Amino acid sequence: MRGWVSLLVVGVTVLAAVAVVAAAVRTQPATAATGSVAFDLMGDLPADAPRAAPPARAASSIRFPYEAQREWLALPTTNHWEGRRGVAIEYVVIHYTDISYARTLRAFNTRSSDVSAHYVVRGDGHIAQLVGEADTAWHSGNYLFNLNSIGIELELDKLTNPIFREEQYYAAAALTCDAAARWGFPLDRAHVLGHNEIPASTHTDPGRTWNWPHFMWLLSLCAPPNAATVRAAFVSQTPYPVVAPNELGAVTIVLRNTGGTAWRKGSAQEARLAVAGNDGRLAFLGEGWLASDRPAVQAEEIVPPGGTATFTFAVKGVLAGT
Numbered sequence: 626m627r628g629w630v631s632l633l634v635v636g637v638t639v640l641a642a643v644a645v646v647a648a649a650v651r652t653q654p655a656t657a658a659t660g661s662v663a664f665d666l667m668g669d670l671p672a673d674a675p676r677a678a679p680p681a682r683a684a685s686s687i688r689f690p691y692e693a694q695r696e697w698l699a700l701p702t703t704n705h706w707e708g709r710r711g712v713a714i715e716y717v718v719i720h721y722t723d724i725s726y727a728r729t730l731r732a733f734n735t736r737s738s739d740v741s742a743h744y745v746v747r748g749d750g751h752i753a754q755l756v757g758e759a760d761t762a763w764h765s766g767n768y769l770f771n772l773n774s775i776g777i778e779l780e781l782d783k784l785t786n787p788i789f790r791e792e793q794y795y796a797a798a799a800l801t802c803d804a805a806a807r808w809g810f811p812l813d814r815a816h817v818l819g820h821n822e823i824p825a826s827t828h829t830d831p832g833r834t835w836n837w838p839h840f841m842w843l844l845s846l847c848a849p850p851n852a853a854t855v856r857a858a859f860v861s862q863t864p865y866p867v868v869a870p871n872e873l874g875a876v877t878i879v880l881r882n883t884g885g886t887a888w889r890k891g892s893a894q895e896a897r898l899a900v901a902g903n904d905g906r907l908a909f910l911g912e913g914w915l916a917s918d919r920p921a922v923q924a925e926e927i928v929p930p931g932g933t934a935t936f937t938f939a940v941k942g943v944l945a946g947t
């Protein structure tokens with residue numbers, strides 16, 4: 626029985642070892658769903674997930690996250706600057722057009738308008754890229770924020786697209802996650818801003834109908850995991866199993882996702898639980914204990930920030946010291 630006391634200590638150690646493996650760069654085809662981890666937003670959220678208000682129109686045929694497809698419609702250099710004048714990119718600014726997609730593109734191609742944005746998202750989610758992210762678009766009305774941000778315009782127009790559509794949320798979220806991965810800024814409300822939040826802004830876009838909680842939740846699904854956003858807290862574990870030598874017992878540990886990145890099974894954002902430093906030479910750990918090459922994987926398809934993940938594994942009874 627003394628062996629089990631040692632194992633209980635190890636069980637606590639396990640809690641410190643949760644790791645979201647962030648090795649892979651996502652390489653799925655641009656329009657394909659992400660395999661088994663593809664996630665229907667109208668579908669199976671964990672019961673305790675922070676559920677955003679349902680969108681006005683469900684894009685049920687689209688699965689998110691996905692890789693943003695861009696139609697490159699480069700502007701002549703009259704309405705933007707090449708480069709960033711040495712300033713780091715740290716923000717995304719969300720806008721709406723107030724005119725149709727077509728008129729927006731015409732305006733951005735008109736020298737005298739003095740306006741541009743990196744991206745324009747049509748009502749159906751189609752993305753036009755007009756300015757490279759390494760260059761400066763004139764979208765925020767603020768010299769510094771033009772230099773340090775990426776501007777995304779969403780088509781919102783009385784006739785052509787009177788409401789924000791789910792396809793637009795998806796497209797803008799995919800672009801924002803891409804930008805965060807590329808330039809290294811955090812995906813929080815201090816770095817993802819509305820035009821109305823730019824210092825000294827006189828604009829009101831994206832306005833009251835833009836669903837910020839929903840958009841930030843989408844960002845948590847595609848956010849690049851990193852040391853700043855991956856965190857976990859212990860919730861519970863099953864009572865310690867009493868198993869006879871050479872019999873199996875199941876152990877379940879529940880952790881809460883306290884970080885800013887969703888854990889997605891089968892993706893680069895999958896949460897895995899292991900005992901740091903465990904290996905076969907540590908006989909007291911028994912057979913079946915988690916090691917970095919044999920982790921327990923989250924049971925749930927997706928665990929958004931605030932949700933809980935379940936890790937279950939079997940251990941084989943051994944006698945202490947054997």
Ligand SMILES: [Zn+2]
Nearest residue numbers: 720820828830
């Ligand atoms: Zn604006």
